[in-house]
Amino acid sequence: MAAALKLGFQGFSTPPKGVLIVLCEEGLKLGPATRKMLGATGDLLQRAASADRFSGKSGSALDIVAPASLPVSRLIVMGIGKAGKTQDFVKLGGAAMGRVPSSAAAAMIVAETATGAIKPDQAAEIADGATLRAYRFDRYKTKHKEGEEPPAATNLTIAVANPAAASKAWAAREGLSAGVLLARDLINEPANVLYPAEFARRATALKKLGVSVEVLDVAAMKKLGMGSLLAVGQGSVHESRVVIMRWNGGKKGAEPVAFIGKGVCFDTGGISIKPAAGMEDMKGDMAGAACVVGLMHALASRKARVNAIGAIGLVENLPDGNAYRPGDIVKTMSGQTIEIINTDAEGRLVLADVLHYVNTKYKPKFMVNLATLTGAIIVALGQEYAGLFSNDDRLCDRLSKAGQATGERVWRMPLGPEYDKMIDSKFADMKNTGGRYGGSITAAQLLQRFVGKTPWAHLDIAGTALGSPQTDINKSWSSGWGVRLLNALVADHYEK
Numbered sequence: 001m002a003a004a005l006k007l008g009f010q011g012f013s014t015p016p017k018g019v020l021i022v023l024c025e026e027g028l029k030l031g032p033a034t035r036k037m038l039g040a041t042g043d044l045l046q047r048a049a050s051a052d053r054f055s056g057k058s059g060s061a062l063d064i065v066a067p068a069s070l071p072v073s074r075l076i077v078m079g080i081g082k083a084g085k086t087q088d089f090v091k092l093g094g095a096a097m098g099r100v101p102s103s104a105a106a107a108m109i110v111a112e113t114a115t116g117a118i119k120p121d122q123a124a125e126i127a128d129g130a131t132l133r134a135y136r137f138d139r140y141k142t143k144h145k146e147g148e149e150p151p152a153a154t155n156l157t158i159a160v161a162n163p164a165a166a167s168k169a170w171a172a173r174e175g176l177s178a179g180v181l182l183a184r185d186l187i188n189e190p191a192n193v194l195y196p197a198e199f200a201r202r203a204t205a206l207k208k209l210g211v212s213v214e215v216l217d218v219a220a221m222k223k224l225g226m227g228s229l230l231a232v233g234q235g236s237v238h239e240s241r242v243v244i245m246r247w248n249g250g251k252k253g254a255e256p257v258a259f260i261g262k263g264v265c266f267d268t269g270g271i272s273i274k275p276a277a278g279m280e281d282m283k284g285d286m287a288g289a290a291c292v293v294g295l296m297h298a299l300a301s302r303k304a305r306v307n308a309i310g311a312i313g314l315v316e317n318l319p320d321g322n323a324y325r326p327g328d329i330v331k332t333m334s335g336q337t338i339e340i341i342n343t344d345a346e347g348r349l350v351l352a353d354v355l356h357y358v359n360t361k362y363k364p365k366f367m368v369n370l371a372t373l374t375g376a377i378i379v380a381l382g383q384e385y386a387g388l389f390s391n392d393d394r395l396c397d398r399l400s401k402a403g404q405a406t407g408e409r410v411w412r413m414p415l416g417p418e419y420d421k422m423i424d425s426k427f428a429d430m431k432n433t434g435g436r437y438g439g440s441i442t443a444a445q446l447l448q449r450f451v452g453k454t455p456w457a458h459l460d461i462a463g464t465a466l467g468s469p470q471t472d473i474n475k476s477w478s479s480g481w482g483v484r485l486l487n488a489l490v491a492d493h494y495e496k
Contacts, residue, residue: 004134004135004136004152004153004154005097005130005131005134005153005154005156006153006154006155006156007127007130007131007156007157007158007170008155008156008157008158008167009123009127009157009158009159009160009163009166009167009170010157010158010159010160010163011159011160011161011163012033012036012037012110012112012117012159012160012161013037013159014037014071017071017072017073017106018072018073018074018104018105018106018107018108018155019072019073019074019075019076019099019100019101019104019106019107019108020037020070020072020074020075020076020107020108020110021076021077021078021096021099021100021107021108021109021110022034022037022038022075022076022077022078022110022112023077023078023080023092023110023111023112023113024056024062024077024078024079024080024114025056025079025080025081025082025083025113025114026055026056026057026058026079026081026082026083027055027056027083028045028046028049028054028055028056029056029083029114030042030114031110031112031113031114031115031116031117032112032116033110033112033117033159033161034110034112037110038070038075039069039070040068040069041067041068041069041070041075044064044067044068044069045062045064045067045075045077048062048064049062049077054077054079055079056077056079056080056081057079057081058079058080058081058082058085059079059081059095060078060079061076061077061078061079061099062076062077062079063075063076063099064076064077073104074101074104076096076099076100078092078095078096078099080092080113083113083114083115084115087113087122088407089118089122089123089125089126089129090125090126090128090129090132090473091129091407091471091472091473092125092126092129092472093109093125093126093127093128093129093130093131093133093473094129094130094132094133094471094472094473094474095129095133095472096109096126096129096130097129097130097133097134097156098133098472098475100154100156104154105152105154105155106154106155106156106157107154107155107156107157108156108157108158108159109126109130109156109157109158109159110159111123111126111158111159111160111166112159112161117160117161117162118160120160120162120165120166120168120169121169121173123158123160123166123169123170124166124169124170124172124173125173126158127156127158127170127173127174127177128173128176128177129472129473130156130158131174131177131181132177132180132181132473132474133472133473133474133475134154134156135181135184135474135475135476136475136476137184137185137188137476137477140190172302173302174301175297175298175300175301175302176298176301176302176483176484176487178297178298178301179294179295179296179297179298179301179480179483179487180294180298180479180480180483180484181294181480182290182293182294182297182480183287183290183291183293183294183295183478183480183482183483184290184476184478184479184480186199186202186286186289186290186293186294187283187284187286187287187290187465187466187477187478187480188284188476188477188478189283190283191265191266191282191283191316194265194283194286195236195238195265195266195316196233196238196239196240196241196263196265196314196315196316197238197239197241199241199243199263199265199286199289199312199314200215200241200243200314202293203215203243203245203293203312204243206245206293206296206297206300209297209300209301210247210300211245211246211247211296211300212245212246212247212248213243213244213245213246214243214244214246215241215242215243215244216241216242216243216244217239217241218230218239218240220242221240221242221353224333224353224357225331225332225333225335226242226332226333226353226357227330227331227332227333227353228330228331228332228333228338228349228350228352228353229242229313229315229349229350229352229353229354231324231328231330231340231349232264232270232315232317232324232343232346232349232350233315233316233317234320234322234323234324235270235271235316235317235318235319235320235322235323235324236315236316236317236318236320238265238316240313240314240315240316241314242311242312242313242314242353242354242357243310243311243312243314244309244310244311244358245292245293245296245309245310245311245312246307246308246309246310247296247299247300247304247306247307247308247310248307249299249300249303249304249305249306249307249308250305250306250307250495250496251307251496254307255307255363255364255365256306256307256308256309256362256364256365257306257307257308257309257364257365257366257368257490257494258308258309258310258311258358258359258362258364258365258366258367258368259291259292259295259296259308259309259310259311259367259368259369259370259486260288260292260310260311260312260313260351260354260355260358260367260368260369260370261286261288261289261290261291261292261293261310261311261312261313261369261370261371262285262286262288262289262312262313262347262350262351262369262370262371262372262373263286263288263289263290263312263313263314263315263350264282264285264286264315264316264317264346264347264350264372265283265285265286265314265315265316266282266283266285266316266317266318267282267285267316267317267344267346267347268282268317268318268319269317269319269343269344270317270318270319270323270324270343270344270346271319271323271324271325271326271343272326272342272343272344273319273344274344281466281467284372284465284466284477284478285347285372286312286314286372287370287372287461287465287466287478287481287482288312288369288370288371288372288459288461288465288482289312289313289314290478290480291370291461291465291480291481291482291483291486292310292311292312292370293310293312294480294482294483295310295482295483295486295487296308296310298483298487299487299490304490304491304495305495305496306490306494306495306496308490309358309362309364311354311357311358312354313350313351313353313354315346315350317343317344317346323343324340324343325340325343326340326341326342326343327339327340328340329427329428330349332352332353332356332450333352333353333356333357334352334353334356334450336352336429336430336449336450337428337429337430338352338425338428338429338430338431338432338446339425339426339427339428339430339431339432340431340432341431341432341433342432342433345432345433345443346432347371347372347373347443348371348373348432348443348446348447349432351369351371351447351450352446352447352449352450353450354369355367355369355447355450355451355456356450359450359451359452359454363454364454365455365494366392366395366454366455366456366457367451367454367455367456367457368395368399368456368457368458368459368486368489369447369456369457369458369459370459370461370482371458371459371460371461371462372460372461372462372465372466373440373443373458373460373461373462374439374440374443374460374462375439375462376438376439376440376443377413377440377460377462377463378462378463380413380440381411381463382463383463383464383467383468383469384409384463384464384469385403385409385410385411385463385464386403386408386409386410386411386459386460386461386463386464386481386482387410387411387413387440387444387458387459387460388400388410388411388412388413388457388458388459389412389413389415389440389441389444389447389448389457389458389460390412390415390455390456390457390458391415391448391451391455391456392455392456392457394455395455395456395457396412396457398489398492398493399457399459399485399489400412401492402485402486402488402489402492403485405488406484406485406488407471407484408464408481408482408484408485410459410485413440413441413444413460414441415441415444415445415448419434419438419441419442419445420445422434422435422437422438422442422445423442423445423446430446430449432446440460443460444458444460459482461481461482464479464481464482465478465479465481465482466478468481
């Protein structure tokens, strides 16, 4: 679902009717074009600021309704703190959009600080933040409160010194925003709408951007020997799928980078059924797969100079007469066997086969998998960081730096042979859970057995992807976490 926003750029000129947002540094310092635009309203601003004790501190705002001598319905002055302070323009754009009433048909953000005009790429970041903030998922609402009209799209204009350059910068960045919103849409969809085959169908839309998409059905997976993935989905009337997406934007024959996502479209826990409370959130147990699709959209949209693989395993985990059981032993595509202790530890079974398939077929430079894998990672890290497990220090370092830059932060967790012992099985090569202690670690240890010597990172996003913390750029149940992180990883280190 597109954001409720129509966006454009123009030069510094008299604002249209609607909401006008200007930026103010501490000490009530405005940019020259802003002062000229406000004209006599500047005196009103001074009086209102004095009455409201507004000085321009970061995060503060002054709201003036129907200001005299301006043809706007509302003037919002946003404080951005001390002069020279480094700004997060994505966050700033989101915060600015958050000040615009939902009923507003038009708004303008003046992209200028006291020191002068904001650069075109920074203006594009403002547009990015505003787009992410404007997102809403309300396609299934048919009724509104009495007297309330369905909110219409807001026409947002960003006033800049060089509109053509800002539009060009936004064109290069817009696909990233669209990728995040695509991931949000997929995660927010109910499971009766987005089951494996439908998810796969939506992923094939990437073909329009030049992405090659291959869908493996049950027959193809049986032929490949994906016994652990197929076991998870065998209790559902909706058959499982694996989707392989390929973007070839780098040199011909160059090793691809690979991203793998867990796509459990609904997780009841299977025979080891979950408690009823909160089970409705398990429609989002495919957030890892949604991130991979959103990332591939972003890479293709901006014509990333890289060869990339996106692979997602799509299943439903339901209890049924045909469902897999505790005590069953399944054979993976790699030939390794897994004893099932708990059918609710299903995501690692899906990823095991997809990781092995991608690793052996495409021989990637590295693999990063994302999964809402364990509740244990939420106990450890809450919702502020995703758990990062890896066999490669350089990949870890790059992911950590990308996380700091984008706000999608990761925290490295340990791996080690001591934890391997916890998933040793008496009857098979391993068991699918090591018990209560170190639950997120033992899950990662299992995945590590399917990556060989390929540099690999596992991101446990159970805390960050669902019921996401509300921020300046996200007011949705799901933030589409991971798209911006991995796009930055690729852009900073793997494009040539």
